[in-house]
Amino acid sequence: xxQEEVIETNQEEEPAGTESTPAKEPKREWRLRxxxxxLVQNLPYIGFLAVLALVYIANSHLAEKKIRRINQLGKxxxxxxxxxxxxxxxxxxxxxxxxxxxxxxxxxxKQLSSPxxxxxxKKENEK
Numbered sequence: 001x002x003q004e005e006v007i008e009t010n011q012e013e014e015p016a017g018t019e020s021t022p023a024k025e026p027k028r029e030w031r032l033r034x035x036x037x038x039l040v041q042n043l044p045y046i047g048f049l050a051v052l053a054l055v056y057i058a059n060s061h062l063a064e065k066k067i068r069r070i071n072q073l074g075k076x077x078x079x080x081x082x083x084x085x086x087x088x089x090x091x092x093x094x095x096x097x098x099x100x101x102x103x104x105x106x107x108x109x110k111q112l113s114s115p116x117x118x119x120x121x122k123k124e125n126e127k
Contacts, residue, residue, distance in 0.1 A: 097111075
């Protein structure tokens with residue numbers, strides 16, 4: 001008997017010319033439902049994953065730092081190599097006979113015009 005009254009009231013509320021609609025359902029809440037018990041049980045695993053992520057990030061930072069240092073040292077080696085070649089070529093230029101004679105002229109030294117001679121000394125015992 002109660003159901004008949006509900007059906008009659010539903011039919012009375014509908015305006016003419018519309019189809020009957022089912023009764024309104026309660027609104028669902030779309031909030032995230034967290035099972036705290038499962039979260040607490042998996043806390044060691046979550047902590048392990050967090051530590052693993054930190055180690056991974058630190059490792060990548062250290063690797064990038066080492067790569068930057070290697071590149072910096074490579075550039076420094078190239079610069080030192082060029083400096084070595086420059087100093088070596090300058091030494092070769094200054095050690096040429098003409099350059100040496102020009103630099104010692106200020107001291108009063110001159111280039112030999114005759115070849116060097118060997119000096120032989122006689123010992124006193126041979127007399």
